Amino acid sequence: LWRWIVSSSVFLSITSVHANGWNMPRGVTDVSGEIYGLHMTIFWICVVIGAVVFGAMFYSLFRYRHSKGAKSANFHEHTTVEIFWTTIPLLILVGMAVPATATLTKMYDASEADLDVMIIGQQWRWRYEYLGEEVAFTSNMSTPRAQISGEEGFGEHYLREVDEPLVLPINRKVRFLMTSDDVIHSWWVPELAVKQDTIPGFINENWVNINEPGIYRGQCAELCGIDHAFMPIVVHAMEEAEFDAWMVERKEAMKQEALGVDREWEMQELMARGETVFESICAACHQSEGQGAPPAFPALAGNARLIEDREWHIQTVINGVSGTAMPAFRNTLNPVELASVVTYTRNAWGNDTGDSVQPAD
Ligand code: CUA
Incomplete structure (x- = not known):
């Protein structure tokens, strides 16, 4: 029994x-x-x-429970x-x-990997860089702790989505190079059997060769500060062909993103510098709002020729217009100032033609 x-x-x-x-x-x-x-x-x-x-x-306890007064064996060695x-x-x-x-x-043995991914812990998000592929992103830019504790109960937060999951191919050896930008974190995904500390100033290695496509979830596993509990990890493992297609698409998206950011920055920079130049030099005659003082000083705002004929505009600023009050600025302004002020005058007051003018390529 x-x-x-x-x-x-x-x-x-x-x-x-x-x-x-x-x-x-x-x-x-x-x-x-x-x-x-x-x-x-x-x-x-x-x-x-x-x-x-x-x-x-337990057998001995039970079997000999009644042997009161029995003497225990007394031997020295066996x-x-x-x-x-x-x-x-x-x-x-x-x-x-x-x-x-x-x-x-x-x-x-993380050697001979097909793909290298750098995993960087940051308070309180994960950054992934596909080495040699020029693809890198931060998985969870937003750390919506307030949002989470408001909308969901504590305890379910680990099921949270991230802004962008780590995408990996199946049936390929993927090496992780793991480090941190600030304090020690730990990248932990139970289904992948990886729980590796990410330590600032130190690169840890680990690797996976995933057998099944799917979504695998994890969480930072090293107490790393107030939002430690809000560093979710989501890995999306996909078929090789699907992964390759994703990589091509992601690379293109990164390129577009980079161009967009640069273009916007370039425009802002030119406009800011252009405004300074305009205010200190041009505004004396053409006025701050570009309304000018016709007939001696023509209006710039809404000036059709200025909008349609960029080449004429540039030449006018560089060489001036003989027989008028417009001087040549080729010796007064450096090339950056010339480019800025041209950009500014073409864009500052909106555009009557509705044609958005971009800085010269
Ligand atoms: Cu990062 Cu805990």
Whole structure:
């Protein structure tokens, strides 16, 4: 009866651990499968040892419970028993160490990767850089802690989406080079069997070879400051062809983004400098609002020729107009100031033709 109770309760508790997801996940990478196998092997070895040791103990407690007044054995040593209880644990430990070492060696062999991804922890977001691919982005720019604690309960936040997931191909070896910009974080995705500290000034390596496409979630696993709980990780693993297409598209998007930012910056810069030049030189005759003082000083705002004929405009500023009050500025203004003031006068007061004029290429 006892044996039946013990064995069935052990069996039930273990199966319920599986059913409730209390056990570690098997994961979706080569290494995660091995780690899981190792974990289960060692778990069962421990179960057997536990059963034998506690079985013997409880059996003795029960079997000899009435032997009051019995004298305990009193002996000093027993060579055979000592050899046994040294050798058997030794064999068990070696038996566990051999496969564990093989898995460890494999885990740390990040060489010959097909793709290198830099993972950078930042308070409180993750940055990913696909090395050699010129693709880089911050996964969660917004750290919507206030938003989260308002809209969702604490506890579900780890299921949160990120602005952009880390996209990875399946069936390729992906090496992670992991570091931090500020404090120590830890990049942890259970299904990928990766939990690696990211340490400022230090690059840790890890790798995955994912077997199944899917969405895998994780979370920063090192206390890193007030928003530590709000550094979710989302990995989107996809088929190789799909990944390659994503990479091409993402690269193009990055290029467009970069151009857009530069263009906008360039325009702002030219307008700001142009306004300074205009105010200090041109405004004396053409007025701050470009309305001029006709007929001696023509209006610039709404001036059709100025808008339509950029070349004439530039020449007018550089060389002046002989026989009028418009002087040549080629020696007074440097090229940057000339370009700025031309850009400014073409864009400052809106444009009657509705034609948006961009700075010269
Ligand atoms: Cu980053 Cu905790």
